[in-house]
Every structure is written in structure tokens, then in C-alpha cells.
Amino acid sequence: MEDKEEDVRLGANKFPERQAIGTAAQSQPEAKDYREPPPAPLFEPGELTSWSFYRAGIAEFVATFLFLYITILTVMGVNRSPSKCATVGIQGIAWAFGGMIFALVYCTAGISGGHINPAVTFGLFLARKLSLTRALFYMIMQCLGAICGAGVVKGFEGSGRFELLGGGANAVQPGYSKGDGLGAEILGTFVLVYTVFSATDAKRSARDSHVPILAPLPIGFAVFLVHLATIPITGTGINPARSLGAAIIFNRHHTWDEHWIFWVGPFIGAALAALYHVVVIRAIPFKSRS
Template sequence: MEGKEEDVKLGANKFSERQPIGTSAQTDKDYKEAPPAPLFEPGELKSWSFYRAGIAEFIATFLFLYITVLTVMGVTKPGTSKCSTVGIQGIAWAFGGMIFALVYCTAGISGGHINPAVTFGLFLARKLSLTRAVFYIIMQCLGAICGAGVVKGFQGSHSFDVQGGGANVVNHGYTKGDGLGAEIIGTFVLVYTVFSATDAKRNARDSHVPILAPLPIGFAVFLVHLATIPITGTGINPARSLGAAIVFNKGHAWDDLWIFWVGPFIGAALAAVYHQIVIRAIPFKSRA
């Protein structure tokens, strides 16, 4: 029994997020506001759970890019009609469904971000430290690059390039301003849903909320893709856009890449401010 107890202690996330996605932030029905995470927690760098969480983010983002970009490749394959493939709705389901599954799988380990914009939004809300936020974003980007790379290996360089590599670009008929606006609003929807689905106050009162958290998050991704695939192919995830752009490595993908970083980060910041100040009124509570 002693050995088992020690294993549990070593495996526990000693430096966890203040509000992990999909997990209850409270142990009882009496709600208490969690303290903000410090900007830097030196002890995290010595904890295995910190690196385990980063590995979980890497693997989750790798699998996310692998499934989604491969789905995009199937739809854009030359000589096939979109009617004979999963189509735009299928692409949207692939993105939303994978987020649902991966958030469910990794929520208890890393919080299941799988997106630098989500990590950034939660950091602004002081749900995790700067150390953890930077580490997560690096691991997410590396996972995305590897995921897109495996798809290119399956498809072959020529076929991968002909089909656009799943890279995000502003489509013909839309301006860069249109693309930036679509990315801001789309990411706002996603990150706002993340905050709402993982609200510690709701978790304290409704035990079913942590269990269902991955569902609205995945569904938000699905709906945003339905709306914005015609405009930008839908980024709302800087790691996804970076991974596809690096592996595709063509001029137009690089030209528009800034949109898929600036837009999601602005959208995430707006969602964090809206939820913390307007919905939860946390700054006013702290004054009181």
C-alpha cells in the first residue's frame, strides 16, 4: 500500500491549473474563488507532472493535425467530387469531433488546451502560470508540425502540395480584413465557450458540468468551421495554422500566417476580458 501511495503522489499534478478544462475545480458545493496563478512557479520546472502535461499537449495536437489535415486532403483530392467525400460539413465534424475527444482524454492531465489561443486566454485570466503557458504553446506547435508532417508523408510531396497542404489562407473574394475579423470572432466563440464550460462557479453547483465540458467546446469548433471555412479555411488555432504552413511551405500560406496568429490571440483576449469582467465581474468582487 505504501508503494501505491507514493506512486499516486508522484503522479499527482502538484502544480495544476487553477481551473483545468473538464475537471471540477471544487471539492464541495460551497463555491470559493480560486486564487490567481502566479506568473512564475519555479517548482513547476522540477515537477514531472509539468512535463507530463506538456507531452500530453504535444500528442493531442499531433493527433488533432493528423486527423483533420488528412480529412482536408481527402476533400480536396484532385479528380474527386466534393459530393463523393465528406465535404465541408465532414471537415467541420473532423475538427469539432477531434477537439471533443482530445479534450475529454487530456483534460485531467494538461487541461486539454490543444490550442495556443485557448492557453493564452486562460493565462490572461490567471488560470495558469506564464511558465506553463509558454511551455504548452511550444509543445502544441511542435505537435502540429509533426502531425502535418506525417500527413505529408502519407500523401507524398507532390500530392500534398497540389492539395494545398491543409494550410490556412484567406480565400479568393475576401480581403485580409475579412479573414482577420473571421478569426477574431471565431476564436472568441471558442474561448468564450471554454470559459463558460469550465466555470468553477458552475462546477461547484452542477456536478454534471465537468463531465459535459468537452461537448460544448467541440461543438463550438464544429460550428465555427461551418461558418468560416469559406473565408479562411478556419484557423482559430495558431498551432494548427503554423504546423500546416511550415510543412506546406509555400508563399501564400506564409503571407497570410500572421492573420491566424493575431486574430486568434485578439479573440482569446476579448473572450477572457468579457468573461472575467462582464460575466463574472471578478475585479469588482475582489474590491468588495
């Protein structure tokens, strides 16, 4: 009996280091550990058989559809008024674009990441945040959603009035050159994609738990500010799907003549933002060497 009591007494102190670790864990708050997430594979065949993959694509389609529906209707309302001050004006257009991005990113971030923009998808792909398979699928669904959204607006407005009001299509405005338009699209998209990287940075999320919750706010606000700056220059594209959807439904020669600007500019801006974030801000290539 005494031997058993001795064993119990010794057993309680057999692993004192474990008891110390347990005590420390209880007395100190749990530290947030951060590990650099591995790069996404270039091609992931397993995605093609996963329902979550297609669900994410559908979410991108619906979000881009709603985005074009609300924003192009807002543009139509401003252009319809003889005096733009009688409606929401340019500030209202900017708020419509920024506000919809804020709402839609909030709604879809947990499903697809809330890209709603091929330029954002392209930038995240270059940073190896998603596979080429998913990136191409997202871009296709975004473009289809944009076409449908602009088409519904044309159905509401009627063909004649829709075309008279410009269809919400992007074009370089009088007084500006194509080079000016390209530069505005590059810089505007850089601001947007740079904000996306900063607002969704996994390292910041590990340090500040509130960052993922607030991510849609700075992204939407960046869209708002870019529109304020560049609506007078190009009507503000910074989203190839938005420009494509409006151009296809409007379908006028001068729109197609300058349409390349609204693909080349955003993709260059997104690539520069991805390079800046990965190399300068996060210094990931230098970390991998050490």
C-alpha cells in the same frame, strides 16, 4: 458509582450545540460551497522540477499531433475528390475538427487541461488560470505536435500530392480581403474561448456536478460550428498551432504572406473572450473591491 453515572449522563449533554450541528448535517444534504480560486502566479519555479508539469506538456504535444493528423488527412481527402460532394465535404471537415477536439479534450483535460490550442492557453493565461511558465511550455509543445502531425500526413500523401492539394494550410479565400479573414478569425476564436471559459467555470462546477463531465461536448461543438461558418473565408484557423504546422510543412509564399492573420486574429479573440468572462460574466474585479 453514582457519581460516575452522573458524569456520563452530563457528558452526553455537555456540548448540545455539537449534537445539533451533527443532527442537522445528517438531516440536510451537504451544500456545495464555492470559493473563487486564487490567481495563478506569473512565474512558478517549482513547476520546472515537477514531473506533472512535463507530463502535461507531453499530453499537449500528443493531443495536437493527433488533432493535426486526423483533420489534415480529412482535408486532403476532400480536396482529392473532383466533386467534394463525393467525400465528406465541408460538413465532414467541420465534424472532423469538432469531433477530434471533443475526444482529445475529454482525454487530456485531467492531465493538462486539454488546451490543444495556443489561443486557448493565451486566454486562460490572461485570466490567470495558469502561470506564464506553463503557458509558454504548452504553446511550444502544441506547435511541435502540430508540425509533426502535418508532417506525417505529408509522408502518407507524398510531397507532390500534398502540395497539389494545398497541404491543409490556412489562407484567405478568393473574394475576401485580409481584413475579412482577420475579423473571421477574431470572432471564431472568441466563440471557442468563450465556450471554454463557460464550460470549465469553477462556479458552475460547484453548482452543477455534471458540468466538468460535459465540458468537452460544448467545446467540440463550438469548433464544429465555427468551422461551418468560416471554412469558406479562411479555411478556419482559430488555432495558431494548427495553422503553423500546416504552413511549415506546406511552405508556400502565399501561405506565409497571410500567416500573421492566424496568430493575431486568434490571440485578439482569446483576449476579448477572457476580458468578457472575467469582467462581465464573473465580475471578478468588482468582487475584489468589496
